[in-house]
Amino acid sequence: MIKIRKHQQKDIPYRVKWLSNPNVNKFIGDELGQKTNLQKEKEWFANYLKNRNKKFFTICDNSKPIGFIGLSNISKPNKNADLFIAIGEDDYRGKGIGKIAMEWIIDYGFKKLKLHKINLGVTKDNISAVKLYQSLGFVIEGEMRDEVFYEGKFYNFLSMAIFNRNQNKK
Ligand SMILES: CC(C)(COP(=O)(O)OP(=O)(O)OC[C@H]1O[C@@H](n2cnc3c(N)ncnc32)[C@H](O)[C@@H]1OP(=O)(O)O)[C@@H](O)C(=O)NCCC(=O)NCCS
Incomplete structure (x- = not known):
């Protein structure tokens, strides 16, 4: 059974494992294919605890952590945020x-959080992710050509967003 709980200190080693997995890091991060380590993820988590504009969660199969999902840059004034997801375990x-x-x-x-809009960025070649986002109602707002570089090749990058159509604007 899939359970989603708050991201915790004990998830740090999993973050290192998942973000070091080429099947994950070829699609995620400021620089695709970027490596991480325990020290960097400890620092990320310490900053995360201080940051009120980030909410991250651990996706579990019963009690086994298998990935994370989260919102970053949560803007109360603009009622928007950026979404990140990774299923870290290959199986x-x-x-x-x-x-x-x-x-x-x-x-x-x-x-x-009463957001109006959730944004995400995705490499255009990440077909399963783009299909998943479209099936949920995300629309493409823009395409940046040759925006990311990975293993000798440039890739286009899509800005996608989903809107809360049922929200009053107070
Ligand atoms: C992208 C990711 C989060 C999707 O999660 P997932 O659990 O693998 O996807 P799901 O099994 O829920 O698939 C949902 C939908 O995606 C699409 N999809 C999934 N795998 C696919 C594939 N191999 N080819 C085409 N479409 C695929 C389908 O539309 C599917 O819906 P359907 O089965 O009802 O047709 C996950 O694969 C992942 O973490 N990848 C590595 C990191 C990453 O790319 N993160 C996102 C960066 S923007």
């Missing part, structure tokens, strides 16, 4: 778990 991708987690965080963002 758990393509089984519908990303979809469950995405539906959960969209609901959290719109109902709990």
Whole structure:
């Protein structure tokens, strides 16, 4: 059973494992393919605890952590945020778990945080991710050509967003 709980200190070693996995880091991070380590993730977590504009969660198969999902740059004035997701464990991708987690965080963002818009950025060649986002109602707002570089090649990058159409504007 898929459970989603708060990101915790004990998740740091999992973050190192997942973000070092080429199947994950070729699609995620400021620089694609970037490596991480325990020290960097400890620092990330310490900053995370101080940052009120970030809410991250651990996706679990029962008690086993398998990935993370989160909102960053949460702007109360603009009622928007940026979404990040990674199913870190190879055996758990393509089984519908990303979809469950995405539906959960969209609901959290719109109902709990009262956001109007959730943004994300994705490499255009990340076909499964783009399809998943479109199936949930994300639309492409822009395409940046040759925006990211990975293993000798430039890739286009899509800006996508989903809007909360049921929200009053107070
Ligand atoms: C992208 C990611 C979060 C998707 O999660 P997932 O659990 O693997 O995806 P799901 O099994 O929930 O698939 C949901 C939908 O995505 C699409 N999809 C999934 N795998 C696919 C594939 N191999 N090819 C085409 N479409 C695919 C389908 O539309 C699917 O819906 P359907 O099965 O009802 O047709 C996950 O694969 C992942 O973490 N990848 C590595 C990191 C990453 O790319 N993060 C996102 C950066 S923007």
